[in-house]
Amino acid sequence: MTRPLTRAADGRPAAPVRMLHLGLGGFFRAHQAWYTEHAPDASRWGIAAFTGRSTDLVARLAAQDGAYTLVTRGADGDAFEVVGSVTAVHGGGEDAEWLAYWRRPELAVVTLTVTEAGYARDSAPAATAPPATAPPATAPPATATPATVTAATAATVAGRLAAGLAARRRAGGGPVAIVSCDNLPGNGELTRRLVEEQAQAAGLRLADARYVTTMVDRITPYPSQEDTGLVAAATGRADAAPVVTEPYSEWVLCGDFPAGRPRWEDAGARFVTDAAPYEERKLWLLNGGHSLLAYAGSLRGHTTVAEAVADPACRGWLAQWWAEASRHLSFPEAELAAYRQALLDRFANPRIRHTLAKIAEDGPRKLPVRILPVLRAERARGALPAGAVRVLAAWLLHQHEPVPPVREPAAGPLREAARTALAGLDPALADDTGLIDAIVAETRSLLP
C-alpha cells in the first residue's frame, strides 16, 4: 500500500523564500537544496526554483508542495530522506514570477545549475559551440532594450539575471549573491561578465550583485522511472519526483554574501579565498576522467561509468590521464593519490547508473575545460600526453558516423577531420602537427 508523498505528512513547514534557483533539475535537488536542508537555520531559508523551460517536473513537484525524496545510493544500500528546502517551483516561462522574486527585499541568494550551454552568449546548446570559458569575440551579445526585457529573460541565462537585477534596482532592493554551481572554472567571474554584457547591450542599470565562484561535486544521474517504483516500495510513499545521488558530496565556495546565506558550512560546505585549485582538481580528474570513459569506454561497448571502470583497459587509461593531470595540480601527491582512489571507488559504485551517453553530450563545451588545460601544460614542457590524446582521438571517432577510413596509410580524411575538430576547440591546436599525428595514430588503436 502506498500513499502520495506530501509536505504536510512527510516533510517540514515551508520556509520563507530568500533564495532563487535557476535550473531546477536533479543536481540542484541533490546538492544545493540538500545543503540548505541540512543547514541549522534551514527554517529561515526557503528556495523558489525555476526550470530552464520545461513544466513537467514543476507540475510533479508542485503537487507535493516542492517536497521530494532524496535517495542516497551507496554501493551497499539506499538511504531515503524527504527534502523540504524547496518552497516554490516554477517553469522557466514564468517571467512575471521570476521578476517578482527579484523585487522582494528579503531575496539574498541566487543559485544556478544551467549546464555548460547556459553560459554561451546565445545559451543555445550546439554541437560546434565554442568553449564556455571563452565565447568568441565575433558572437554578438543577445540584444535587449528595457522595453524587451521579457524577451531577453526568455532567451538567455545572463538575460534572465540582468532582467532580475534591473527589476531589483527599480524596486530599491539591496545587494544579492549570485552563485554559479556549474562545472566551469571561474564560474562566478564568467557569470558576472555575461550579465554585465547583457546589461550594457540593453542599457539596463542593475542592482548590486556579488558573484560567487564554486566547485560543486556530487554524482547525480538523470532520474529514472525505476527509481520512482523503488522509492514507493521502500518508503510506502508515491513520490512523483525522487532524485538518486551518491553518498559523496563536496561544495567549495569563494565570494561574498552581502545579504546573508544559510549556514551551509555546518552541513559540510567549505568557504575558501581561492576556489581555483579545487576547481582544477575536480574538473580535470573527475570530469576529465568521465569524458575519457564517455568517449573511449563507449568504443569498447560500455554504457555506464561503473561498467567502464570494471574494464582493466579503461582503468589503465584513467590512471594514465590522472598521472598527466596530477603533474599540474597544486596539491601534495599523497592528497592527490587519496583523491584518485576515492574517485575510483565512486566511479565503481555499481548501483549508480550514470550513462556514458549523457556525459558525452556537448563535448565541444566540456573538453576545453576538462582536458585542454592539461594538454597545453604538457605541450609547453615538450611532452605529447598519451592520456589527453586518447580522449581527443575517442571524441573524434564519435564525431563520425560511420567512422572514417582510419586504416588507410595516409589517413587523409581523418587528419583533416582532426584538424577541423581541434580548430573548433582551440584554433591554435589546429597547427600542432605532432598532436594531430598522435591523435590519428591513436584512433587506430581505439577501434575494435
Ligand SMILES: NC(=O)c1ccc[n+]([C@@H]2O[C@H](COP(=O)([O-])OP(=O)(O)OC[C@H]3O[C@@H](n4cnc5c(N)ncnc54)[C@H](O)[C@@H]3O)[C@@H](O)[C@H]2O)c1
Ligand atoms: N548531475 C551531476 O552529477 C552534476 C554534478 C555537478 C555539477 N552539475 C552541474 O549541474 C548541471 C545540471 O545538471 P543536472 O543533472 O541537474 O541536469 P538536469 O538536466 O537534471 O537539469 C538541468 C536544468 O537546467 C535547465 N537548463 C538547461 N539549459 C538551460 C538554459 N540554457 N537556461 C536555463 N536553464 C537551463 C534545465 O531546464 C533543467 O532545469 C550540469 O550541467 C553541471 O553543470 C551536475
Ligand SMILES: O=P(O)(O)OC[C@@H](O)[C@@H](O)[C@H](O)[C@H](O)CO
Ligand atoms: O553534468 P555535466 O554534463 O557537466 O557532466 C557530466 C558529469 O561529468 C558530471 O555531471 C559529474 O557527474 C559531476 O560533475 C560530478 O560532480
